Amino acid sequence: xxxxxxxxxxxxxxxxxxxxxxxxxxxxxxxxxxxxxxxxxxxxxxxxxxxxxxxxxxxxxxxxxxxxxxxxxxxxxxxxxxxxxxxxxxxxxxxxxxxxxxxxxxxxxxxxxxxxxxxxxxxxxxxxxxxxxxxxxxxxxxxxxxxxxx
Numbered sequence: 001x002x003x004x005x006x007x008x009x010x011x012x013x014x015x016x017x018x019x020x021x022x023x024x025x026x027x028x029x030x031x032x033x034x035x036x037x038x039x040x041x042x043x044x045x046x047x048x049x050x051x052x053x054x055x056x057x058x059x060x061x062x063x064x065x066x067x068x069x070x071x072x073x074x075x076x077x078x079x080x081x082x083x084x085x086x087x088x089x090x091x092x093x094x095x096x097x098x099x100x101x102x103x104x105x106x107x108x109x110x111x112x113x114x115x116x117x118x119x120x121x122x123x124x125x126x127x128x129x130x131x132x133x134x135x136x137x138x139x140x141x142x143x144x145x146x147x148x149x150x
Contacts, residue, residue: 032102037125039072046130046145050137052086059141060086068147074098076108107134115140125149 048062062084070076076096083089100106104121106128115135119128132143 033100033104033121033125034102035074035098035100036072037100037104037121038070038076038098038106038128039125040070041150042068042070042128042147043150044068044128044130044145044147047142048082048132048140049142051139051141053139056086058086060084062087064145067150068096070098117143119147 044064044066046064048064050060050062052058052060062082064080064082066078066080068076068078074097076098077093078096079091079093081089081091094110094112096108096110098106098108100121106119106121108117108119110116115132115137117130117132118134119130121128126149128147130143130145130147132140135143
């Protein structure tokens with residue numbers, strides 16, 4: 001009987017240890033995410049499909065690649081090169097603002113675009129999943145991508 005209790009205790013203890021060994025809080029220290037969790041240079045790639053009315057009407061398929069630099073406070077700069085089926089190759093730079101929620105969700109705003117980009121911090125701030133769930137423009141059909149800290 002003592003042997004069975006010992007084995008049961010040992011197996012239970014090892015199981016709990018394995019569970020906790022694989023557990024790491026989403027944020028270092030187990031707290032909330034904040035703007036400080038986005039700091040430094042991130043390279044990104046995203047896909048956008050949108051309906052164009054000008055200069056060439058139709059569906060425009062674009063892939064974007066670039067670099068965004070977050071300051072850890074609320075400002076960022078981006079250099080974006082996009083290759084689109086209708087409008088060709090375009091490179092632009094812009095200033096952005098961003099806001100991070102406690103759960104790691106975030107919104108990135110560009111002053112000249114009324115449609116912010118939604119995202120989710122992953123890998124303790126080393127990556128961002130980007131999506132267009134906050135885009136209200138009906139011409140924006142698909143918008144999703146990923147950014148990884150360099």
